[in-house]
Amino acid sequence: MTDPYVQAHSTAISVRDLVVNYGERNILNGINLEIPAGQIMVIMGGSGVGKSTLLRCILGLKKPTAGSIHMLGTDITTASTREMYRIRKKMGVAFQGGALFSSMSVAENIQLPLREHTQLDEKTIQIMTRIKLDMVNMLPHEHLMPAELSGGMIKRTALARAIIMDPKLLFFDEPSAGLDPITSADLDALIIMLKTIMNMTIVVVTHELESALKIADHIAILGDGRVLETGTPQQIRLSQTTAVQNMLNRKPRETVVDPEAHLKLLVGNNY
């Protein structure tokens, strides 16, 4: 059933019946998700539930086993390379580890999409680079190489590169992972600002609860290869789903262990 909140907004990305298997392992099992345009959608879930796999499918970096993903009106699971590149020119991605090109400086990393996709003169490229670097507070560090940057600086540079072409869609993979609380809060504020100022559709994949509740217009919680719950942060807080409540309350997994069977698992049949 489509969420009333989602119905109020036009859909930027629509994931339908998505299945992903790695060999015989099933990672995603029938994911259905509508991502509204101009909003921040946070995809949450514990480690290993398939958040990053879902993001890779949405980015077109992984072909799903079954299902479809409609992005800006095109089914990217069947799109040609040319169509895919046309869509990708409208999106920006900030990867978990930054994925900055190690042979290029901060400024060169950010300028790359402009140099490859536009005919802008050098002066304009420099100005645009400085504007984006200023937005992420990286202007004083434009000449540094990625190896000279801290974790937070790498994330901010990756963000500047992701927004250099003023994309319609912006994706973040674990933006707060490994950052101190203040840098993390800075990044959250930046994400909200991008939505407000540039009217971007933003998809954030994270397991940082505090950050998710702060920035999200809409949250989808993954578990067991499917979407357990979707809704606004308020709706998610009030969710009655046990797995969601366990996650919100940081409750450890309750596993019933049969001592006999567990011993057998550890030592085999040789006891």
Next chain:
Amino acid sequence: MQKTLEKIGASTISVLEDAGRTFNLLLLVIWHLLQPPYKFYPIIRQIYFIGARSLTLIIISGITIGMVLGLQFYSILERFGSVNLLGSGVALSVIRELGPVMTALMVVGRAGSSMTAELGIMRTSEQVDAMECMAISPDKFLVAPKVIAGMLSVPLLTAVFDFVALLGGYFVGVFMFNVAEGSYMNGMIDAVVWSDVRLGLIKSIFFGVLFSLICCSKGYYMHLGKAGSLGAEGVSFVTTDAVVLSSIAILFSDFLIGSLLQ
């Protein structure tokens, strides 16, 4: 027995997959070569890396091999009283055979290994994915310049290798064993014809494309093989693999080209 057969089958499939990916990469490079806009700076940068930075290695190995050849040829020819053939012997061996092969092997060790490692690291650290997401074709941006530079650099380096190897042979023959300078030079000039130079040139161009394609393919498609899940160890694994495979491919194709164009 069944397990042995399974292992052989799996290895065969893996080799065929590797060959298919390398061929696929060749087609992609050709395709990109036909697609404007053409950007020359990345190619020049790679020529500098593969060519200019290999120059010292090529000069040292060329002189050494030329001197060794001079030494060995002299001791053989002396037995038959034909030391006046020293110049032609050294020149033909270097220009037809040793120049292209040794240059390519040296470049594989120096530049090929770093090509694989660079692309492998870019793959594991999501840099290739980032490029895809920026709608920049990684095979056009990363691989094509390397293959084109390999194709252009190896013949140029071979020419340098040939020249210094001939100088090395000349030094040993004329200065160490007192072979008449005129006899050495004339023997060399008379023996070498255009078809010998052409053979050396064809080989070096082919080796340049071959090694750069194999090395790029190993790093670029690292994620599709077993090494993809091994991180840094995987990069070292594919790098070793690329150097070994490129060397074998160069030696084997040397025989094939030699047989076909004899």
